[in-house]
Amino acid sequence: MTPAENYEKMYRRSIDDREAFWGEQAELIYWHKPFERVLNYDKPPFVRWFEGGLTNICYNAVDRHVAERGDQIAIAWVSTEVNERRNITYRDLYTQVNEMASLLKELGIESGDRVLIYLPMIPEAIVAMMACVRIGAVHSVVFGGFASLALASRIDDASPKLVITADAGMRGGKVTPYKPLLLEGLNAVTVERPKVLVINRGLDSNPCPIAGEIDFATAMGPHRGKIVDPEWVESSHPSYILYTSGTTGRPKGVQRDTGGHMVAMRQSMKYIYNVGPGEVMFAGSDIGWVVGHSYIVYAPLLTGATTILYEGLPIRPDPGIWWSLVAEYRINCLFTSPTAIRLLKKTGADWIHAHDLSSLRTLFLAGEPLDKETHRWVTEALQGVPVVDNYWQTETGWPILTNFAGLGLMENKFGSPSKPAFGYETVLLDEHGVEIGVNTKGSLMVRPPLPPGCMTTVWGDDDRFVKTYFSTAKELLYATFDYAIYDDDGYYFIMGRNDDVINVAGHRLGTREVEEALCTHPAVAEAAAVGIHDELKGQEIEAFVVLMANVAVPSEDELKAVVARQIGAIARPKFMHVVQGLPKTRSGKVIRRAILAIAEGRDPGELPTIEDGKMLEVIRDAVEHRH
């Protein structure tokens, strides 16, 4: 059988004989008590995978490996920021996770309680995640680049009992203190204030005190050598919440289960990423994003592989750093974003050729559209190592569209993330909600039940889950909010989002979030933000504000700083304008589509009736005077 035939056979079975297919994949993990039903889909679109099964993620990711591979490195930490490296074996990890679980218990954390993790890329972050799932607690990791408003909204929504943070992170050699941002966030929350545990790295010489904070090193003292039995939880017990942006300003808590999540992770390593026990994976992402959750932490550890945890930039100390790690750690699978590759492209392929890449089998890229040119360039630069584009979302936790290194790759087409992964019945709809076929652009949907590993609901809001994701078509279908097209061979091409989500360097941000952050400035009456095309980062933010009457006009830098302060540096607009007004419909809705078209130098085309046509000129004028 060719790889394509093999894929076709397995894919069909994953749809036509769902329960048999996933029942077999479930054998990849340890069940303390076997499940009674592979799939309970009695209440569409809600899914319960492996119902009745008792298991524990930490047991599967750590304990299970100690006997067979206790001396193998589980986490290889490399920090080019603090110039430090640490190898943590599975045995070490077992010890550290147990000790931290014991501390969490002392701090009153019980099964089902939330713990917010706001940490840089240090091993303690992974230890904390594992300690949480060990005791059945639900972690919510917040990306270290997020700032006070983003923290406050997540604390308000998840109401964690505990926040684990550090004195600081580092980026490009610059210390970025975490505590002032956390303190500002805590001051804004409306729920009960969580306890705060601080890992002091000794980076911030002027740490900002938080009332009642607990010092990690001191608190850990009595827990050294302690063992905490894993809490056996039912398969649908929530394992984590990861917030992501959507159309509204309020981020959604993507909730993942336990059993389905593990099965999805394991089978994706086997068939898609082709990484087995004892092999080495490096996902150049951040634990605060879904790629980090899945392919820095969960999938490699559940597999018994070695994961590289990298704190630093891909071009520092020089653009060869990642490739030197490939050679040194004999990395088999590298995963990163198109933006990282575009950044490396600027410095040339010599940085790649200078290193021994004989261990590297595949490079995977995801998180944003991979343009054909970059795909072609990196394929050539890697001289025979295949480059696989894979398409997915925070919501799904693993690829919706991909090629399958574990089956032997099918043909790879530049600019295409290939074909649907197992269990995803993909459908394209036109603007009238009618299913369309080959070579026609439509909205990409997935016919439920969603496969294991996908979000099970929006944290605390089942209604929002159904309304957001399953209410855009006549039929019950999951909306990805991306446009796509597929060709005669069934290869998909992603054509961008059809909602108000901006993707800056693979980081997902909502236009509403940026606008709300701008509106916290006392002089701002209203704001509009759009994501404009950018050669390097895919998209950049351009924002427009209208001011209150009789106020001092803030500088553009001041307004950009407000966004960075509230959401984080990644959201800082590239261009910022103070304008007289915004183009709106008669009903008062800002027409972002028109603003975007003008900002990208395109004709806005047919528009809904505009309240005041002059406003298009206002935007055009602002864009012409960018600086």
Ligand code: AMP
């Ligand atoms: P996130 O939830 O942050 O991972 O963002 C998910 C969104 O990123 C998707 O809905 C797409 O718009 C975009 N995306 C992710 N991977 C790809 C890809 N391989 N090609 C095109 N767009 C992608």
